[in-house]
Amino acid sequence: MLFRREVLEGIAGGRIDRVFRVWAKPQVRAGSTQRTWAGTIVIDSVAAVTPEEITEEDALRSGFEGRVALLTALSKSRKEGGYHRVMLHLGGPDPRAELAENADLTDRELADLTTALDTIDNRSRRAPWTREVLRLIDEHPGLRAQDLAERLDRDKLPFKADVRRLKALGLTQSLETGYRLSPRGKALMAYLRSLTE
Template sequence: MLFKREVLEGIVDGRIDRVFRVWAKPPVRAGSTQRTWAGIVVIDSVTAVTPEEITGEDALRSGFADRAALLAALSKSTKVGGYHRVMLHLGGPGPEAELAGKADLTERELGEIEAALDAIDTRSRRAPWTREVLRLIEEHPGLRAVDLAERMGREKLPFKADVRRLKALGLTESLETGYRLSPRGEALMAYLRP
């Protein structure tokens, strides 16, 4: 389940506690979780609803100005199926957030991170890329993903997928626009410099 940035921001600050989707069969269920840049989103319930059951409060708590705006957005969906109300909340930061904040790393820990990068590069179908992406983010914090990808001669979506792999290791952090190295990523880059 994908969330727009403004929806995730609303979940983080507590303004949004539900979203609506058009599904033939819901791909999520109560108790499931989803990792996002904002943290872990917890699905509290998934309920099939008719348009008549969608209220003004539903609209406000899902980030819409009113019921009509929410219904208009749902009617534009190209998916086939019925309307579903998904109640949710932010469960806390993702596991990479704890990693990202840890900059006081031992020589052994730094070596393990370097080995993890080597393993990613070895399995890659193209030339090694992990250190190049880290250097690019280090040199251009906050630069849009599309611009970073262009500097490497790559498409945006595959580039973003690569950055997510580095984020899972706790090495990068997402910003409102672009990325930056996390404290852990900064420690690694200092270690890798000759």
């Protein structure tokens, strides 16, 4: 589930505790979590609702000026299906964020990260890619995923999935547009460069 920046800021600030979506069937379930740059979002409940069941409070607590504005936005959705109210809250910081900020890596941690990249590359159906993607992000922070993928002659969605794998290791950080290496990722890249010098 995607969130606009202002919605994530509202959730983090406690002003927003629900969002509305147009879905043929729910795309999230109660109890599930989603990691975002603002922290881990916890889904409390998901319920199908009719337009008549959407209240003024729903609109205000989802970041809209009023019920009419919310219903107007929902009616402009290009998706087919019914309206769903998703109640949620900020569960805490994204554990990857703390990991990503740690650039003080021991020799053992650097070796373990190198092994993790080798394992990903060895299991890949194509040529090794991890170091190339890290280098590209390092050289072009903030460049759109589409543009990064094109530089590698790849499709955007599989490229983004690969970047998420690197993010899970704490090596990259998502920006509003594109990515950058995290402090942890920069430390690893400096280490990898030192091995070839």
